Amino acid sequence: MVPPPGAGGSSAPIDRPILEFLQPRLHATQQVTETTITDAHGHLELRVVFADAYYPDSVDDAQLAVRWYTNDDFTLHYREAHTEHAWECRWDRHPNPHNTRDHFHPPPTAPTPGEDASWPTDHRDVVALVLDEIEARIAALWSE
Secondary structure (H helix, E strand, O other): OOOOOOOOOOOOOEEEHHHHHHHHHHOOOOEEEEEEEEEEOOOEEEEEEEEEHHHOEEEEEEEEEEEEOOOOOOEEEEEEEEEEEEEEEEEEEEEOOOOOHHHHHHEEEEEEEEEEEEOOOOOHHHHHHHHHHOOOOOHHHHHH
């Protein structure tokens, strides 16, 4: 499904080969227990489940959803489930009425509008940036 322009997503189709490229590479790391390309919520995406051992007991579940479009628009949505709340943020590149094309929806609630940002052009660099941010988050959780 391709959302209409301005609806908070890209007008291009999902780039399945990029999701297929990322899937085994992310799954090969010890911090990831599962990677699945799925059609969740009407959107084809790569779902990444992080290993519980990397998180303190206060985190019930941590996942990253990756959608990459053929025009290099994207959304990477990180979410932690805690017993009484969720903590989430999102890195986006897509046309929208609330921010520049590149933007970030900050934690803990990933509000809209987000913050204008600038992301690398290559999908590998974007994913590396996001994984670095997730690593920093994990370190902060352990220091709390």
